[in-house]
Amino acid sequence: MNIGKIKRDFPIFQKKINGKSLVYLDSAATSQKPKKVLDLVDDYYDQYNANVHRGIHTLSVEATEAYEAARARVAKFVGVSDPVEIIFTRNATEAINLVAYAWGRVNISSGDEIVTTIMEHHSNFVPWQQLALENGAVLKVVPIDENGELDIVAFEKALGPKTKLVTFTHVSNVLGTINDVKQLSKLVNLKSPKARIMIDGAMPPFLFGGEMISKVTLEKTTWNELPWKFEAGTPNVGGAIGLAAACDYLDELGMENVRKHDVELAQYAIGKLSKIPGVVIFGPKDATKRGGVVSFNVGPVHAHDVASILDSAGIAVRSGNHCAEPLVDFLGVSSLARASFYIYNDKTDIDIFVEGIRNVKEVFKI
Amino acid sequence: MDLYREHILEHWQNPQNFREMKKADLVVDQVNPLCGDEVTFYFKFEKGKIKDVSFVGDGCAISVASASILSEFIKGKKVAVVGKMTGEDVFEILGGPVAPARLKCAFLPLEAIRKLRV
Numbered sequence: 001m002n003i004g005k006i007k008r009d010f011p012i013f014q015k016k017i018n019g020k021s022l023v024y025l026d027s028a029a030t031s032q033k034p035k036k037v038l039d040l041v042d043d044y045y046d047q048y049n050a051n052v053h054r055g056i057h058t059l060s061v062e063a064t065e066a067y068e069a070a071r072a073r074v075a076k077f078v079g080v081s082d083p084v085e086i087i088f089t090r091n092a093t094e095a096i097n098l099v100a101y102a103w104g105r106v107n108i109s110s111g112d113e114i115v116t117t118i119m120e121h122h123s124n125f126v127p128w129q130q131l132a133l134e135n136g137a138v139l140k141v142v143p144i145d146e147n148g149e150l151d152i153v154a155f156e157k158a159l160g161p162k163t164k165l166v167t168f169t170h171v172s173n174v175l176g177t178i179n180d181v182k183q184l185s186k187l188v189n190l191k192s193p194k195a196r197i198m199i200d201g202a203m204p205p206f207l208f209g210g211e212m213i214s215k216v217t218l219e220k221t222t223w224n225e226l227p228w229k230f231e232a233g234t235p236n237v238g239g240a241i242g243l244a245a246a247c248d249y250l251d252e253l254g255m256e257n258v259r260k261h262d263v264e265l266a267q268y269a270i271g272k273l274s275k276i277p278g279v280v281i282f283g284p285k286d287a288t289k290r291g292g293v294v295s296f297n298v299g300p301v302h303a304h305d306v307a308s309i310l311d312s313a314g315i316a317v318r319s320g321n322h323c324a325e326p327l328v329d330f331l332g333v334s335s336l337a338r339a340s341f342y343i344y345n346d347k348t349d350i351d352i353f354v355e356g357i358r359n360v361k362e363v364f365k366i
Numbered sequence: 367m368d369l370y371r372e373h374i375l376e377h378w379q380n381p382q383n384f385r386e387m388k389k390a391d392l393v394v395d396q397v398n399p400l401c402g403d404e405v406t407f408y409f410k411f412e413k414g415k416i417k418d419v420s421f422v423g424d425g426c427a428i429s430v431a432s433a434s435i436l437s438e439f440i441k442g443k444k445v446a447v448v449g450k451m452t453g454e455d456v457f458e459i460l461g462g463p464v465a466p467a468r469l470k471c472a473f474l475p476l477e478a479i480r481k482l483r484v
Binding site: 328 | 369370375378401402403424425426427428465467468471
């Protein structure tokens, strides 16, 4: 991949932040959008903006066609054979709540068990915690090991005949840990064959913050009129069109290349950061076991202060508890800073970032 | 960088009145829901004045420094006056304004102190 060329595809990198070139290391929260995607979204609003379905007039027909074509495009991208299995929601949080309300409240009752993990985002934790509190179901939370990976033995132990739902994130938004979906699903099918599995797929690089979809496999016979049944009201047509365009953009790059680039940058960043005294890195040291996410702390300095000082140099990182308080508590810290990488980042970005970390230490005299 | 001026860093390194207080007249817990930072203020009153104040908490340099500086400032002052303090007052004591993204951090202790308003 030619990163210089990719970077030029993204208009936001023309912007100066505090007088400096933007080093964007917060793609795990939301990724930047290339001009091709932005143009197609603009084109929708300029040329055929209308509400979808039910409309007879030309614009509505055009919008409906584009919306449904986007659904088919996304289905192909994520490897789903039937586009009706793709339900567009505002974001992964809404998607999970939709499952908790529409499916959970009907199918999970007192004494049933829900299995999840301690590395979940609040979005995939609170809905199940609340459901369990409401109807007396039991929520089992699987811990992680000292390397920041899921404790497989504990996971297997948590599964049983009463398990109705097993839900876990594909990639931890804090640790970067990639969960082996195939292996875990096999265990579920073996030990709790009747349980449903739900994957929170907000983090892998093929889904986009702000325009996320969630692939949720539901029994087709249970739900008629998929997918529209769950898309009540005026949908985000422009968002769907943008998402489909993003699928084109990524397929052109090749997802194996995107993944390879992620691993390379994470490896490089971990190597550089671990050489700075006082910097603590969280999650698997082996970059092949994580997404393009590296969470860290700089000595006793609070993550917000790290983020503020980096921002003054044009470097955008995330800081705080990352909506994953149970995990952050488990790690024994109050906050973490997080750098995440994507297709437009290169090693120079990481060098600037590492220089920024040294500056943090200078400011705080540590 | 101006946000991390000497004054603020000194208080971060060596926060004043940073301790729990036994037999406090009032204990106020304040949480910043955005980041989870929290501060607990302890007050002891006498004749309408703040006789003693202390705090504990877990937060960034800005919120810790703000709490430390504020605690020094309000000690001995009238409760009625302190309860009416504003963000502008905090800027003045901190020695200047704070970047918009960090206002919540700077004002977390103020939110706690505002509970003194009856």
